[in-house]
Amino acid sequence: MLRLVGSNYYFRRAVPLDLRPLLGRSEVSHSLKTSNKLAARQQAALLYARTGQCFQEIRRMTTEPSAKTLSAADIIHFYEQFVKDLENYHTVCIDELTLRHKAESAGQTLREAEFLHTVMRFLDVIGQHFEHTDDFLRELRQQDAVTHAVTRTRESMLREEITGLRKMVVEIKGTLPQERLPAPQADDAETRLPTPTMSPPKKQRMTSSQTISAMTQRFILNDAGKSADTLKGTRTTVDLFVEAFGDLPVTQITGTTAGDFKDLLLGLPATHGKAKKCLPIRDAVKVAREQGLKTLSGKTAKNHFSRLSALWSILVQREIVSKNPWMKWSFNTTKETDRRCWTDEELALLSKAQWGHRGISRRTYAGMVNVALYTGLRLGEICNLRCQDIENVQGVACFQIRPHLEEDWSPKSAAGIRLVPIHSQLIRAGILEFLKPDQHFLFPDLATSTNGVRGASFGQAFSKLKTKLGLPAEITFHSFRHTGSTKLRNQDASFRELWIDRVLGHEASHRSQGTMNYTSSIDVRNLQSVIEALEFPSFSMEIPDT
Template sequence: MVLNMRYLSLSKTGIWQFRYQIPETKRELFEGRRELKRSLRTTDISHARMLALEIELSILKQINGNSKTENSSFALGRTQPTITASSKPASAPDTAKLLDMYCEYKANFVSEKTLEGQRAKCRIVLDLLGHKSIRRIRRRDAELVQQQLYHFPSNAKKNEDFKSLSNAEILSLNKQLRRTSLSEGSVKDYMQKVSSFFEWCMQNEYTDVNPFKSLKFRKSARDRDSKNHYSMEHLYTIFSNEGFNKKPFKHTYQYWLPILAYYTGARLNELCQLYTDDIVEVDEVWCIQIRAVREDQRLKNLNSERTVPIHQQLLNLGFIEFVLQKQSGRIFNELSLQRDGYGTLASKWFGRLKKRLGFGNGFDFHSFRHTTATNLKNKQVNVDVAASLLGHSTKSITYDRYGKNHEIELLYDAINKIPELPVLVPKLRF
C-alpha cells in the first residue's frame, strides 16, 4: 500500500502533520469526528511517511472492521508509545519544554492560528512568572500574574516602544508609559488558556495542582451587550454606498458576501469556502449546505454543520443563476486558501470598507451574524430553530443528542422572517 501524500502537510514550524477525512457513514466509529489530525513530531519526510502509513492502516482497520477497537485510541492520537507508567520522569521538564509538549498535543485538535495564539499567551504568563518549576507555581502566583496583566500593553509586539524587550521588561516599562493595557476580557482569556495548559500538566502528572482554575473576574457587561450588530441605519450606510450602486465590483465576493451574511447569518469563512455543489435543492427549496467535506473546508465545531434555506431576496437577486453559471468548483474562486481558510482577503477588504464608511471598533463582518440573530429574536423565531440556522447548540440533551434536524419548510419560513434590507440593492451584472 502506498500512502497518499495528501494526508501529509507541513506546519509553519516545519513539523509534519497527518490529516484524514472520515467518511460520513463511518464517523460514529471515531466519536463523530469529521477529520483526524495528528502531529507526527518529525521534520523528516521519510519518517513522516512511515508514521502516517501506520496511522492510516489503523484507521482503515477500524473502518473495515465496522466496530470500535483498541486501534481507535491510536488513530485518534491519544497513545504515547514512548512513555509508560514505569518510565515517568522523576522530575518535570522546565515550563518552556512543557509548553512545547502541550502545543504538540493541541496541534491534533485546533487550527494553527488558534494554537499559535494560545502558545503566545501562555509564554507571556510563564515569562512573568519567571519560569519557575511547574510544581512551585501556586495560587498566589496565579493571582499575582493576573493583576500584572492589567498593566501589560495590548499589541505589545507592534509597538516600537517595546521592541526587543522581554515580556517582564515590557510590563515594567508600560507601568511608566501607561500605554493601552489588556482589557478585562483579554486578561480572562489569558488566564483560561494558561489554565488549560496546567490541566494538561496535571493529567500528565507534571504537577499536582492547577493554580489558574476558577479565578474570579468582574463582569462589566451582559454577553449580548458586548457584541455589536448592524441597525437598519447601519445597513443603509453599507448597502447604499457607491460600491453597491455605481461602481462595478472588482470581485464578485465583494457583492455577494455581505448580502449572504445578512440573509443567512453564516460566518465569513463558511461562505468563502462554498463550492457549487454546496448549493442544493431540498424538498424543492434552494439551500446552502454549510459543511466540511473537502480537505480545504473547515468548520468551527460539530454544531456548525447545517443546511440553511436561501432567503427569497437572495433568489430575487439572482444568486442561484450566479452559482449555476459557475458550473463547478468553488463559488468565490478569486479567494485564495491561506492559513486561516479562504476568508482572509475578504476580511481585509471588508475591514477597509467599514472603516471608509465610518464604522469604528466593535463592528466587523461578524456583526452580520449578530444582526441575523437579533432579527430572528425580534421576529420571535423559536430558539431551537434559530440555533439550527446559525449552527449553535441548544445545550439540551433532548434536542442535541436525540432530536433530528428541523424540516426544511420550517427553516425556510423562519429565514424569510428576516426583513429585507433597507435599501434596494441592484442585481449584480455577470
C-alpha cells in the same frame, strides 16, 4: 405484348381482322406508365382480358340485330371510357396502398410512444433508488473520511506516547547502578575485602519531555475530539507563553509565573497578532504603555488562562504536577462596547458605500454582506464556504455548514453544524453564479493568514470601511447576525423558537434528549420559512458580474 419505350412499358395487342373496319385501327397501344416489368405484366394481363371482352362485345353487338347500329365513333368512345376507368382503378389502388402505409406508420408510432412511456415510468421509479444510493454513498464517504482522520490522529498520539516512553526508559536506565563484578578469590591467608555499598540514586526529573509545548501537543493538540477553534486558540496561547518565558517544564511553572503572564497579557496592545509582522511580546507591551494604545480586554486574557487551566487539569489528574496555578484568577470582563443591530438608515448607507480593497473584489464583498444579512452566518462560516457546500435538499438550495477535514476547520460548536436554506433574495441577486466547476471555495479571492484564519484581511478591511462611513463602534460585521436574530425573534409568525436556533446554529435553550432529536429532524421547508421571513427594505446591494 409488352414493349419498352424509353423508361416505360407499353401494352400492344393486334385488333382482329373482322373488327378492324369497325375500329379503324389494326392494333391497340397504351402506356402502362411504369418501368417495373412485374407490375407491367400484371397490368398487361388485365388489359388483355378487358380488350378481349371488348372484342367479344363488339362482335355480339354487330352480329345480333339491334335497334341501333354502333358507329366507329361509339366504339372509340367506349374504348376511351374503358381506358379511363382502368386508369381510375389504378389510382384508387395506389391511394389504398398509401392509406394502408400511413395506418401502419401510425400504429408503429403509437407502439413506440407506449414503449417510451414505459421507459420513463421505469426511470422515475429507479431514479429514486439512485438518489437514495447517492445519499448513502455520500454519507459513507464522509464517515470514512472522519474515521480516517481519527485513526491518523490516534496513530500520531500513539507515536508520541511511544517516543515519550522510549525516552523515559533511556533516562531510567541511566539512573540505575551498574552491576558489580564478583571480587576475585583471595588466598586462604588473605581476608576478603568488604564490598562498598552504593547509595540509591536520586530520581531525576524528566524535564525534556515535560515542557509546556510537549504537554500541550500530547494532551490537547493530539486529541481528535477537540474542535478546530480549541486547537487554534490553545496553540496561540502556548505560543505567547513560550515567547514570553521560554519552553519551561510544567513543574517549574508556578503561581508567580501565571501572575507575570497575566500582567503581560493585559499590557499587550489589542491589535497584537493581527498584523502580518508583530513586535516581540515584551517590546509590544512597552510600545503600548508609551503610546497609550488600547490593550487586550479582560475577556481575552481570561480565555488564555482558561485554555492553560484546561491543560493543567489534565496534568493534575495524571499527577504530573501537584496543583493548577491558572485557576481562581479574576478578570474584568465588562464589555467596553455593546454590539447592537444595524438600523435601516445604516443599512441604506452601507448599500451606497464604495469598496476600495485591492486584494478583495467588490463582487466578493457584496456577496459576503448579502449572505451575512440574509442567513445570519458567522464571518468564519462565510469565509470557509465551499462550492460543494451548496446542495439541493428536498428541492431547496441550501448552505451546508459542516467541518472541513482537509482544511482542519469546523464550526464554532456542535450546534453550528447545520443546514441553512438560501434566501430567495440571494438567489435573485446571483449568489449561485459564484459556483464554478474547478473552484474550491465559494469566495476564492479570500486569503488565509499565517495563523490559519481564512478571511482575516476581509474583517480588517470591513472594519476600516465602517469607520470611514462614520458608523459607531457598536456596529460590526457580526451585527448582521444580531440583526437577523432580532428580526426573527420579533416576528409575529407561526414558526418556532427551535427553528430559529437551528438556522442560526444556537444551542437550544432546553437541551433534553427529545429536544435534540427534534432539532436534528426539522424539515427543511420549516427552516426555509424562517429564512424567508428576513426582509430589509432599506438594503439594496447588487452583486456585480465581475
